[in-house]
Amino acid sequence: MKCKKCGAQAIIHLKQHNIALCAKHYEEFFLSRVKKAIHMFKMFDKSSKILVAVSGGKDSLVLWDVLYRLEYQTEGLYIDLGIGSYSETSKEKAKSFAKSRNLTLHIEDVRKYLHGLSTPEAAWKMRRKTCSVCGLVKRYIMNKFSHEGDYKVIATGHNLDDEAATLLGNLLHWQTGYLGKQYPVLPKTHEKLTPKVKPLILVTEKEVATFAIMKGIEYIFEECPSARGASSIVYKRLLNDLELSQPGAKQRFLMDYYKNKGIFDNAEEDSVKLNECSRCGYPTTQEVCSFCKLTERLEQKLNEKRT
Amino acid sequence: MKCKKCGAQAIIHLKQHNIALCAKHYEEFFLSRVKKAIHMFKMFDKSSKILVAVSGGKDSLVLWDVLYRLEYQTEGLYIDLGIGSYSETSKEKAKSFAKSRNLTLHIEDVRKYLHGLSTPEAAWKMRRKTCSVCGLVKRYIMNKFSHEGDYKVIATGHNLDDEAATLLGNLLHWQTGYLGKQYPVLPKTHEKLTPKVKPLILVTEKEVATFAIMKGIEYIFEECPSARGASSIVYKRLLNDLELSQPGAKQRFLMDYYKNKGIFDNAEEDSVKLNECSRCGYPTTQEVCSFCKLTERLEQKLNEKRT
């Protein structure tokens, strides 16, 4: 196939846009899609100090690479969860990516927050699933780090497939509490909460992977060994099947949801009041935040063992 | 596999209910599912005169058979659309079904309503798709016949797969005008409109087909040759894939929608006023109803040809 713009050998065929593109024009296309998302949802501008949530996977590294190419002010934050060789490898990928571009990468080790334990160790001690502890800990550290560093937004690597799959899952199970909240920009609901943005919302997983390969971005291939993922893989497969018979359907599904999401606004009481945690001062709907509860119980358990 | 109730050879394995059943106990199960739907959604009772919309396909004949077995008062209405051998065969299946059970089957020929033309002929003359003319004509004749015959409800053979696929299609395309209206009982919004009910809402297509085969119900296998169907087949396949990895998900998806459908209530202005058509007197939101508009334009076209 030939590039629609210049006639050179195409490297990718974008069925939903009905075009084939060469490497040069694919890069142009890809950057323009990210730019479009940033502007369409008013995510940030050139004056914003952006914290990129870096996992070492393709999505977060491609995101950071694109923001760097578009000359936004970015720094990365890698959270070392201490999940064996998975964490070691992904941290190395993140570090060498940042070094090669002379970008600042911050590394926070969960052990600093979890009384010296890694996420799997803490989960084990608490008899909880690693994923649930991991999610809580990542969100907390990301936000605290961002607030203390005075970043304007936290940018995450969620792509079109991720977001459409989450939406489909929430619809198939009528998770009315989540429906209506999913959006590429989560606003600042509290002075100590940094808004989160998803600049890859208009590009698919396949497009991100193609960009990563084309640019020689080295990322960690494996998924986190404790990831649930199973159900989101089902939804992604369903959406890819739909896309095969109705090219463009996946993106329309997500974009039309954004237009219509007001429907879900009063689905459930969402005027929850945010207090400041009596321990750490970060926002929570409870008296003590989930993170402080976790670390306190963890400390108790560790002390029980010692006595 | 053995029947869970009696240990005899099972004829079907119902993964979503995690049971296998023999012929006798499958019949019991199937009838109880239909009864459950009738009661749960207060569709009708033993005193109701029910008009069954009979197409000659498996769903409508199984529906009629079950209502007959449950001793409801039913009569059938077959609408002869004049679609060549498809209509001939399906009419014969409907007639012999009714005859064998000594049930009353009414037959209305669209030619009586369309100036002597069949549905495909009328569609051709009007430069419209057969399916769109067909849907309009069937709805109109069904309702008019029911109103004149003073039936309490019109029962149609839509099963769980049909309804879940329609819902998924409406969600994937955010058809907010349709979302919120889909329900197993459509209420009486006008004195001349008969409520419509869907008693097969709790049984799957596979369960209906198994019942038809088990009971030796002869139905027409082919789909209507002018049916669009293509997209609904995609949605059914997606839902069956989902069902494979999450047994029961299809039914939960539909039932949880019923519980949550209030969400969509004010999505679009749906307080449309129903007038009576200035030509035929049946309810419409316009001055002249779509059916009368169709037949009037059809008459004009036929007269043009003659002059």
Ligand SMILES: [Zn+2]
């Ligand atoms: Zn090119």
Ligand SMILES: [Zn+2]
């Ligand atoms: Zn706290």
Ligand SMILES: [Zn+2]
């Ligand atoms: Zn049995």
Ligand SMILES: [Zn+2]
């Ligand atoms: Zn009329």
